[in-house]
Amino acid sequence: MDKQRDFVLRTIEERGVKFVRLWFTDVIGTLKSVAIAPAEVEGAFTEGLGFDGSAIEGLTRSQESDLLAHPDPSTFQTLPWRGDVDPTARMFCDLTTPDGQPAVADPRNVLKRALSKAADAGFTFYTHPEIEFYLLKSSQIGPDGPVPVDSAGYFDNVPGGTAHDFRRSSVRMLEDLGISVEYSHHEGGPGQNEIDLRYADGLATADNIMTFRTVVKEVAIEQGVYATFMPKPLSGQPGSGMHTHMSLFEGDVNAFYEEGAEYHLSKVGRHFIAGLLTHANEIAAVTNQFVNSYKRLWGGDEAPSYVTWGHTNRSALVRVPLYKPRKAQSARVEYRGLDSAANPYLSYALLLTAGLKGIEEEYELPAEAEDNVWSLSPGERRALGYKPLPASLDAALHQMEESDFVAETLGEQVFTYVLLNKRREWHEYRAQVTPFELKSNLEML
Structure with missing residues (x-):
């Protein structure tokens, strides 16, 4: 030091x-x-x-x-x-x-406590976030809502487009700050972009995400546009997630890898996923902390809505990515529920601790979801035991306030404050008369 x-x-x-x-x-x-x-x-x-x-x-x-x-x-x-x-x-x-x-209420310390718990169990926690955001022409809202900078789609190449210059400047600035970038590309929504950060330990990643948001905002200002990490700024378009790949290492050995196992996923990896699934609803008020977060989760467009896991299934909450031959170090799991506006310190603390709890108590991993979960009927999902994620911030808060696991991980003061702050947001939201209600009801009632 x-x-x-x-x-x-x-x-x-x-x-x-x-x-x-x-x-x-x-x-x-x-x-x-x-x-x-x-x-x-x-x-x-x-x-x-x-x-x-x-x-x-x-x-x-x-x-x-x-x-x-x-x-x-x-x-x-x-x-x-x-x-x-x-x-x-x-x-x-x-x-x-x-x-x-x-x-006790320092979010960075909450994560450091969780990482210390992992270290006591012999693990180092590595993370790799894929961060999505929208570029808008300004922060002003037009008659039809926010106005994106382009109408391009997934992986589109837009000659001379704003997004190209934006991503290039952002990546260069991130690299100057010592933050390694793996990929950058246009995402599925108009004006939507994604930049993926390279693997780092959990604390470095959380710090990097906070720096990343600042860099993206600064570059946007420099280029005369506006960047937002709002989970679902445009109705009818994809929301912005922060899919995070996670792995545990014991020294130089990837604890999630097992030669010959299905998907090369070890028992430790399977228990870790079971922990994520078991506690997903309890932690949703942190991983998806805004009223708007639930518009993303329940708006389709590849956001997960049900507590499931799968291999190449992009409708699942937790995915086991395709194994790369002879690359044991790359074995990992991907949590797809997080949105780009989450507090990374608290979210990673909860995800890590949920996974560790699954390992410690040897949670059993349920059957893999092989079908597109969104295309199933409600009856089919019930028959398969696929539980929904909370449908609103209010529902998520009800689940969180009953959770001893979340209270213990966050600590009493953070736990209490998150509940108070988010209850206030929900009450303010619930008191609004929305344009949808006026359009639907005013003339006919």
Whole structure:
């Protein structure tokens, strides 16, 4: 750690960095930032930077408001969009109380606790997210809703199109920040794009996702368009998901791989999937935390609606991707329920812990869903035992508040605050009179 701190301090001086932004997130996953002068960085390393946590959504109760932000030197990067004008860097922070205890409501700490639990069981958790988002002409909503920048579709090549320049600039900027990109392409909706990040450990991935969202927003501003991670911004078009590939390693050995097993999936991998399926409904209020999230889950277009698993079945909630011959390291499972607006720290903590619980308690994996789940009748799905995901945020909250597993994983304070915050969102939504109701009912009733 001392070597990393020395590197940061030396780099700040050598590159003439004028500001250092300290980043952390609130419980909902909104990025928070405070800028300090280079001269203050050494003090922030040794003592932390004090701030009023009660002013941040869900971080502390008012009677225990003082918190300290401790920058993690391993996350130091200069911000490429600042250019040579007042060069600026950033570091993610861990939050503590004044007596040095981890802040119970720090989302990054929630994930670190889950990763520590995995480490105690001998596992390292690796993740690889595929992040979808929409590019719109502006944040203004036209008479027919938001206006996308193009009308292209999946993998379309649009000569001279906005999306090409956008993805190129975004990928270059991400690489400059040390975030490796695997693929980028146009997605199925008009103006919809996807950028896939390379495998990294769970904490690095969560940090990378928060940086990714900032980069995408900054490039959009630079190019005169607007980027949104809203789960379903356009009616009748695909929603934006964050399918995440996951694997557990024991040292250099992929714990999900077994030679000769079906799909080369080990018992550990099968129990992990069973854990994901068993707890999927309980964690939905975190993995799909907005009212709008359920428009994506129940709007078709390859979003999963039922708690199932499959091999090449893209209608399943959990998928076992095609095994690559002689590549044991690539054995993995893909969780397709997450949307792009999720808090990655809390979501990955819950997904990992659900999988670990499946391993510890040897949950039995149900039969694979071989059919297109969407094309089955309700009766056929019931007969096959395919349970639906929650149909609304309200239904998801009912499942979450009954869950000892979620409460234990998140900790009492985060658990309570997520419920309070999301109940408020649901009540505000329920009180609205929507254009749909006016169009459907006003003249005929």
